[in-house]
Amino acid sequence: MKKLLLTAALALGLAHGAQAQEFPEGPVTIVVPYSPSGNTDVFMRHLAPSLEEKWGQPVVVDNRPGGGSMVGTAYVSQAKPDGQTLLLTSSAFVTAPALQASLPFDPRADLMPIANPGFVSFLLVVNGESGYETLEEFIADSKESPKFGATAGLGTTTHFAMEQFLAESGANVDVVHFKGGGPAVVSILSREADIYGSSVSSAGEHIKTGAVKPLAIIGDDRIPLLPDVPSTKELGFDGLNIKQWIGLFAPAGTDPAIIEKVNADVNAAIQNADFIETVTPLDWTLNTSSVEGFTDKVNTELDIWKQLAIDRGLAQ
Known part of the structure; x- marks a missing residue:
């Protein structure tokens, strides 16, 4: 019996590994839930060539604005969980649920965090x-x-x-x-x-x-692009520290091996010299992340902003 279970587990592991190696099997669509030319859209369009080079497949940026980014987010939450349709969104992913009692998706259950490649002040x-x-x-x-x-x-x-x-x-x-x-x-x-x-x-x-x-x-620190502008911490506001991050997500049920592969590929892509030279003048701070670390960040911030909404009388 033990031998049978071991054989089954090994077969399952090999199957997951094979899926990750085969990914992607065709063009990858990355939904940006904002209009073209915004921060998130510009970042993704600069990142796409590096991912295309790694994957050997086209990366299609699909703008689906509306509902404060919730329309495009809901679309990806209902997509087939094969890694071929992903979401690149902003930290509105964790702030909007604090205000909206009924969303067309569950941010904790319907989407899987993959990577947090950058943020802006x-x-x-x-x-x-x-x-x-x-x-x-x-x-x-x-x-x-x-x-x-x-x-x-x-x-x-x-x-x-x-x-x-x-x-x-x-x-x-x-x-x-x-x-x-x-x-x-x-x-x-x-x-x-x-x-x-x-x-x-x-x-x-x-x-x-x-x-x-x-x-x-x-936030806590000044930024290189505006070195003469003080931070709010310098001015005595220690509790002010919010940044606009961007994150990549997949529909729930996506093979964890694919999630890990995409995470590794994104972390490698943001180290491309041409990409760095293009986005850092726009005040993007690039950030390598683990799947586990980004998942913890998302869950923590969902709680933080919900509490702020309650404290400010904003929650529905």
């Missing part, structure tokens, strides 16, 4: 002619005259960046949701909103021209 920015020189000035003025804070949409990481800032600083700011990072930056340029937690890539050109002024980097 957020900046608190204001209009270049606002007159504010420091974040402390803005906070103090907001308590005298209430302000408006922009986000890239309800449940997005920029939304939670703003809520976390307000919880830590006590600034008197009403949150206004826009349909993406581009419109949110425009709201700062037009003074429709007073402050926004933007990425460098969204506001970078406007920062160069002086139309937008960065007051602080959200």
Whole structure:
């Protein structure tokens, strides 16, 4: 009997190994649940050639925006679990469930984390002619005259960046949701909103021209692209540390051997010299990750942002 069980286990292991070796058997579709030209889309399109070289198959980037990234995410959750359809999304994967009681998928059960290849920092920015020189000035003025804070949409990481800032600083700011990072930056340029937690890539050109002024980097550290801008930790806000990460996911039920292969291939692809040279000027910090480590990160942040939503009275 033991010999029979051992033989069966060996056969199963060989079958899993064979599936991983055969992957991919055709074009791999990577769904980006955002419109073209956004942070996540640009990252994936630069990464695709390196993966095509490794896999010997085309990598098709399929933009499926809508519902704050939930439409494309739900699509992948229902795809065949063979590794041929994957999801590259942002940290909205862990923030949106904190606000939306009913989603068309279960983020813990219906999708499998694979890799977390990078993240970008957020900046608190204001209009270049606002007159504010420091974040402390803005906070103090907001308590005298209430302000408006922009986000890239309800449940997005920029939304939670703003809520976390307000919880830590006590600034008197009403949150206004826009349909993406581009419109949110425009709201700062037009003074429709007073402050926004933007990425460098969204506001970078406007920062160069002086139309937008960065007051602080959200997090513990300054960033190389803006060395003169202080971090929020330097300013006394130790609890502010949110970044926009991107992550690759597969439908639940995908062979773990395929998951591990894709993880290894992505970790190798982000070390391509041409890729590094292209994305690091956009403030992407590249990050090698394990399947287990990224899975723990996802589960931990699902809990963290749910609690923040409850504390801020945002949860449904």
